[in-house]
Amino acid sequence: MAGLGDALTPAPGTLWRVVLVLTLGLAAVLVEAAPVGLTPRGLPSPDLVFLVVAVVAVRRPDCVPILPVFALGLVRDLLTDLPTGLGALTLVLSAEVLRTQAAALARASLLREAAIIAVVCLVAMALQYVLTLAMLAQPPYVMAVVRQWLLTVLAWPLVLIVVRGIAGVRAETADGSRRRGA
Amino acid sequence: MRRGRQSETADLERRIRQVLLGIVVVVSLVFMGLWRADNPRLTQLRTALIDAVSPGFDWAAEPVAFVTSMLRDFQGFIDVYAQNRELRREIEGLRALREKARALEEQNAQLAALMNVSLAPPLRFVTGDVIADSGGPFSESALVNVGLRDGVQDGAAAVDGNGLVGRAVGVGARATRLMLVTDFSSKVPVVIRPSGARAILAGDATSAPRLDFIDDPESVQPGDVVETSGEGGVFPPRLPVGRVIQSGGTLRAALAADFARLEFVRLLSYRVESDMAREGSVIVPARRRALDRVPDAQPPETGVPAGGVPAAGAPAAVVPAAGTAAAQPEG
Numbered sequence: 001m002a003g004l005g006d007a008l009t010p011a012p013g014t015l016w017r018v019v020l021v022l023t024l025g026l027a028a029v030l031v032e033a034a035p036v037g038l039t040p041r042g043l044p045s046p047d048l049v050f051l052v053v054a055v056v057a058v059r060r061p062d063c064v065p066i067l068p069v070f071a072l073g074l075v076r077d078l079l080t081d082l083p084t085g086l087g088a089l090t091l092v093l094s095a096e097v098l099r100t101q102a103a104a105l106a107r108a109s110l111l112r113e114a115a116i117i118a119v120v121c122l123v124a125m126a127l128q129y130v131l132t133l134a135m136l137a138q139p140p141y142v143m144a145v146v147r148q149w150l151l152t153v154l155a156w157p158l159v160l161i162v163v164r165g166i167a168g169v170r171a172e173t174a175d176g177s178r179r180r181g182a
Numbered sequence: 183m184r185r186g187r188q189s190e191t192a193d194l195e196r197r198i199r200q201v202l203l204g205i206v207v208v209v210s211l212v213f214m215g216l217w218r219a220d221n222p223r224l225t226q227l228r229t230a231l232i233d234a235v236s237p238g239f240d241w242a243a244e245p246v247a248f249v250t251s252m253l254r255d256f257q258g259f260i261d262v263y264a265q266n267r268e269l270r271r272e273i274e275g276l277r278a279l280r281e282k283a284r285a286l287e288e289q290n291a292q293l294a295a296l297m298n299v300s301l302a303p304p305l306r307f308v309t310g311d312v313i314a315d316s317g318g319p320f321s322e323s324a325l326v327n328v329g330l331r332d333g334v335q336d337g338a339a340a341v342d343g344n345g346l347v348g349r350a351v352g353v354g355a356r357a358t359r360l361m362l363v364t365d366f367s368s369k370v371p372v373v374i375r376p377s378g379a380r381a382i383l384a385g386d387a388t389s390a391p392r393l394d395f396i397d398d399p400e401s402v403q404p405g406d407v408v409e410t411s412g413e414g415g416v417f418p419p420r421l422p423v424g425r426v427i428q429s430g431g432t433l434r435a436a437l438a439a440d441f442a443r444l445e446f447v448r449l450l451s452y453r454v455e456s457d458m459a460r461e462g463s464v465i466v467p468a469r470r471r472a473l474d475r476v477p478d479a480q481p482p483e484t485g486v487p488a489g490g491v492p493a494a495g496a497p498a499a500v501v502p503a504a505g506t507a508a509a510q511p512e513g
Contacts, residue, residue, distance in 0.1 A: 030235075030242035033314035035324065035444070045317035066202045074213070078228045079235060081316040081323045081359070085213030092206050096199075132320070135218050138366040141387060144319030 229354035345438030377401035
């Protein structure tokens with residue numbers, strides 16, 4: 001049972017970081033939902049919640065536990081009128097995929113990290129689209145999804161700076177050295 | 183030994199994550215099913231959450247609104263000269279219209295007195311601040327910071343100073359979710375003037391929703407006025423919606439409401455007084471019907487025009503909301 005205890009108990013200092021990440025995620029929901037003109041062809045908000053989780057997942061995989069990330073996704077779905085459960089599911093799956101890439105990305109360049117996050121974001125949005133179709137609900141226009149993806153990719157550096165500044169998450173390689181600029 | 187224990191812990195951790203992931207997938211699918219079925223408990227959960235978080239929305243919306251208005255003001259400052267000329271030209275046109283409107287108002291009052299027309303009481307409304315939008319491409323909705331405690335009713339029509347914006351689809355104590363007329367799920371019965379043709383305004387995530395099921399498409403011309411017909415009893419009749427435009431062979435309505443600068447909306451209090459039950463039922467003798475009648479029957483979703491709704495071309499027996507934009511003049 002000692003093993004189970006080790007697996008379930010977060011490392012000291014991790015817990016407050018998880019709380020901080022969730023707080024940042026909630027703030028991201030509020031900013032995402034801020035009304036900036038309600039025209040259908042206006043600019044969509046970037047997926048800031050995804051970006052917050054993604055930035056942390058590749059740097060501190062232990063700070064994005066499944067259940068709190070799922071709860072965050074669910075709150076976002078309920079507040080921003082996304083199909084309930086759809087955004088939460090893709091958020092958890094994205095975080096899990098990025099966690100598996102964390103070790104490989106620890107020594108990679110920021111450009112490579114941006115590329116991987118962009119691909120994961122695109123796959124998550126495509127999955128949302130397909131699941132909406134599978135539920136026989138009205139999916140959004142493909143162009144609207146592509147525009148949101150582009151804005152999300154463009155917003156990544158800003159979110160990276162904010163999350164790193166506030167939560168202090170930095171990538172650490174196996175030998176303890178830090179990547180330049182990360 | 184220590185390394186072996188570490189790998190054992192990592193293995194266990196991986197298994198726990200897999201189980202949790204499985205649970206999350208199942209729970210998500212259940213939530214999606216409930217969402218698709220429009221489960222009332224999910225709606226309650228949503229409104230309760232919105233109520234709890236609405237002060238946070240205000241907090242986040244303030245700085246964003248400030249920056250947006252600053253950018254808009256800057257844009258206005260750049261083309262102030264052109265705007266001034268445009269406004270002067272508009273004022274000239276409006277002066278002539280004002281005189282005409284005064285004469286018509288007087289004539290209308292005289293005719294109404296002659297015909298003994300009883301006007302419906304003016305609609306009451308609550309004004310709210312738009313505090314959030316849906317943000318994503320999945321839906322066109324907004325949150326307003328007024329709710330049940332301010333007297334907002336579920337299904338209430340929302341208008342801005344120019345025309346119809348949407349309807350309330352979830353009312354919490356302090357906040358209300360609006361489905362905008364541009365949303366895919368929005369269907370509004372409208373009437374096109376001067377022809378009087380009925381149609382359904384169907385939102386399709388574009389700024390000019392489609393006009394479906396026009397009963398006499400030949401009589402409709404681009405530039406005609408689109409108003410709510412009041413059929414179905416959800417929206418009051420004669421609320422201005424916009425003007426007909428033709429785009430790629432499809433008739434659409436260019437909306438009168440200014441969605442780009444939507445800061446405040448008015449939620450109208452409107453209920454049709456109708457004896458119609460929600461579902462069809464057997465016609466029974468009057469005495470039994472009085473016993474069976476549900477006291478607060480909801481207004482019917484579809485069906486014949488309910489009480490107080492004028493037929494096309496009939497005298498204006500119902501006035502639009504007091505203080506809201508007056509119904510656009512016909513013709």
